[in-house]
Amino acid sequence: MLKLLFAPIRWLIRVVLAIVILFEEWGWEPLQRMMAAIGRLPVLRQLEAVVRRLPPYLALVVFFLPGLLLLPIKLLALWLIGIGRPGLGLCVIVLAKVVGTAVVARIFALTQPALMSLPWFARLYGRWTVWKESLLIWVRASAVWRSARAIKLRIKRLMRRGARSA
Structure with a gap:
């Protein structure tokens, strides 16, 4: 509960x-x-x-x-x-x-x-990086992240095309 x-x-x-x-x-x-x-x-x-x-x-x-x-x-x-x-x-x-x-x-x-x-710092830093990486995996798997990334890639392609035609 x-x-x-x-x-x-x-x-x-x-x-x-x-x-x-x-x-x-x-x-x-x-x-x-x-x-x-x-x-x-x-x-x-x-x-x-x-x-x-x-x-x-x-x-x-x-x-x-x-x-x-x-x-x-x-x-x-x-x-x-x-x-x-x-x-x-x-x-x-x-x-x-x-x-x-x-x-x-x-x-x-x-x-x-x-x-x-410092052994305790190295241990905490190792735990921090593992936790942070799992959080980033969670964020990158989200629909919002994937949509934002797709929009960013489309904008980049459009800007490249615009730069080539200019």
Whole structure:
């Protein structure tokens, strides 16, 4: 009986998590490459070298730091929404999410070897990637995903045809 009661809630949580993870998947690599390009600047290159050499637990602190630093910005966004500026608040949240994803992606690329030397982190990361992959399989099997993908492919074909005829 409880399973039937919680099934819609579980489905809703899964959908919300899927949206967040799809954003992360979509943005992780391109944003990480962008941050790597920015990281080629002399001062940042030196900072990245320091981050690469961090011991595991200090690397863990550095990895979680951007999330903590963005918390006040996200609270500001909620405050903006609360005082009747929903558009501005939403823009702040989206910007914080994009910047946060870019920074975390780069920091993870730099600290991953140190983090994976922590047995508990490696174990949790392994579980996370298996769970995330099963969620992505579920999303990609959905009718909404397949329809959106078909529309995207049609648009790409139309754009290619338009480019050839121009």
